[in-house]
Amino acid sequence: DSGVTQTPKHLITATGQRVTLRCSPRSGDLSVYWYQQSLDQGLQFLIQYYNGEERAKGNILERFSAQQFPDLHSELNLSSLELGDSALYFCASSGQGSMHEQYFGPGTRLTVT
Amino acid sequence: QKEVEQDPGPLSVPEGAIVSLNCTYSNSAFQYFMWYRQYSRKGPELLMYTYSSGNKEDGRFTAQVDKSSKYISLFIRDSQPSDSATYLCAMSLVSGSARQLTFGSGTQLTVLP
Numbered sequence: 464d465s466g467v468t469q470t471p472k473h474l475i476t477a478t479g480q481r482v483t484l485r486c487s488p489r490s491g492d493l494s495v496y497w498y499q500q501s502l503d504q505g506l507q508f509l510i511q512y513y514n515g516e517e518r519a520k521g522n523i524l525e526r527f528s529a530q531q532f533p534d535l536h537s538e539l540n541l542s543s544l545e546l547g548d549s550a551l552y553f554c555a556s557s558g559q560g561s562m563h564e565q566y567f568g569p570g571t572r573l574t575v576t
Numbered sequence: 577q578k579e580v581e582q583d584p585g586p587l588s589v590p591e592g593a594i595v596s597l598n599c600t601y602s603n604s605a606f607q608y609f610m611w612y613r614q615y616s617r618k619g620p621e622l623l624m625y626t627y628s629s630g631n632k633e634d635g636r637f638t639a640q641v642d643k644s645s646k647y648i649s650l651f652i653r654d655s656q657p658s659d660s661a662t663y664l665c666a667m668s669l670v671s672g673s674a675r676q677l678t679f680g681s682g683t684q685l686t687v688l689p
Contacts, residue, residue, distance in 0.1 A: 557675065567621070569618060
């Protein structure tokens with residue numbers, strides 16, 4: 464158990480809908496990262512927040528957005544969902560003194576029908 | 577061409593064998609090199625990380641980085657059936673507090689009893 468929690472574990476929704484994925488980092492970790500894992504694209508970085516502020520952005524679609532709250536939990540919002548958005552979404556966190564050590568949560572499996 | 581290339585396998589070895597997993601990369605700015613293990617449909621688990629070139633050993637695992645060749649390796653000694661998983665290499669740049677990971681596609685390993 465990495466100490467990173469994600470909810471929900473599974474999500475099934477229809478095209479065009481909007482969903483919110485939630486992540487709680489390990490106790491004391493200030494950085495939260497979001498990754499998408501699909502069969503054809505592998506594990507891809509989406510976005511990083513550090514203590515509430517956006518720090519790095521990957522190939523995140525404009526339909527996707529994220530934020531980190533004062534209690535350091537983070538949410539990833541996916542809107543206007545398409546079939547191709549079906550994937551595993553992982554959250555990871557890292558500590559201030561060891562930011563290169565990212566610990567992953569169990570993931571949220573999103574299925575868009 | 578992808579920034580990080582990894583042979584997807586699958587790789588099948590008998591119990592007790594030495595396993596060699598490799599990745600090549602094209603971005604010479606990468607400074608941190610990680611290996612993750614991912615069991616089916618679970619979150620990636622950090623095994624080891626190395627900063628710049630050199631070797632690092634942890635129990636049955638040894639990570640090697642050769643920055644001059646842009647080549648990293650993970651060796652598993654005395655492999656066990658419980659080592660059967662997908663192994664992902666990952667790399668990161670250092671830019672302030674930004675730490676996005678770039679992953680290889682993963683090598684699927686099966687250790688046969």
